[in-house]
Amino acid sequence: MESRLNLRFNRYTSISRGQFALGNGVAISNTGSVQDSTDIRYSIINLEKATFNILGGASAIPSSNNPYTQLMNEIVRWDPATATAANVFGEYGRFHDRKATGNELTITANPTRAWTLRASAAMNETQLENITTVWFDYINYRLATWKSVAANSGNTPFHNTSGAATTYSGYFALAARTWHTIKQSEGQLNTQEAKYRVRFSSAYDFSHTALLKGFRVGGGVRWDSARAFGYRPQPLGAENPYFNISAAGFTVPDITKPIYGKPLFLADGVVSYRRKIFQDLRWSVGLNVRNLLGNSTKVPTQAIELADGSLRNIRFTIPEPRTFVLTNTVEF
Secondary structure: OOOOEEEEEEEEEEEEEEEEOOOOOOOOOOOOOOOOOOOHHHHHHHHHHHHHHHHOHHHHOOOOOOOOHHHHHHHHHOEOOOOEOHHHOHHHOOEEEEEEEEEEEEEEEEEEOOEEEEEEEEEEEEEEEOOOHHHHHHHHHHHHHHHHHHHHHOOOEEEOOOOOEEEHHHHHHHHHHHHHHHHHHOOOEOOOOOOEEEEEEEEEEOOOOOOOOOEEEEEEEEEEOOOEEEEEEEEOOOOOOOOOOOOOOOEEEEEEEEEEOOOEEEEEEEEEEEEEEOOOEEEEEEEEEEOOOOOOOOEEEEEEEOOOOOEEEEEEEOOOOOEEEEEEEEEO
16 A cells, blocks of 8 residues: 555744735735825835925934934935935835745555546645834834824825825825734734645556557646635724824724635646657657636735725736647657
């Protein structure tokens, strides 16, 4: 039985330090904001540019015991229309630590010499920690100044390059919602990744037969559990340390209450043929069919639920269409 049945169980924990975050480190649903208030970097840069303009440009940069003088000078020179002043990000990229834990069971069986079966099931959980700490350190350093400007000049118009407009206080509020959501994500399980995965494949080799010698056929199925594509809303209250202006009516995504889509199911198939040619060459040809069943079901990836239960800003991905891949190989 040892040659016909093999079981392997793997339990793992991995920690990746200082990973660059695409997006905010967590997926933040767009909340109708203007001028990138859903990206922590741009939200701070835009808020600071408005602050410097209101307070007098570069002369408003603190001069004593300021650990961020270089960054502030770069922000003053930042041109949102052309994205100049490349040093704005530099060491202030969006970083986080990623911790993954999981279990995986794989079973391989050979009912006959020509027939191979393989099945695997995996459970994986990931958490993000120390999310964009360099930017939150900056927020904490400048928060009192922004609140003061909001209190005294909060109605100052705030425009973006496409012409959309709000006020300084309005933009501050939108940006604060993003900061709140990122902080809430600290240490939470990432529900936007599939927690469970199941794979099954089967292959049969006809090399032992006279009629179909050299042929091999196989196929497999893939199943991923549902992923979260949005979150239930929750009122933004006074407990939010980044927001203390006109909190009434504002909501943020509640990371602890995800909205799940549907599981993903895909099937693949393959047929191949191999033989010797010219005495000492080995030739093989194979046809792989990905997404054999042509599953085109749209998979929601991002949305936010409104107070009335409806979803807004729904984004979808579509599985790769049925694809045929033909390969020819000659081995010397």
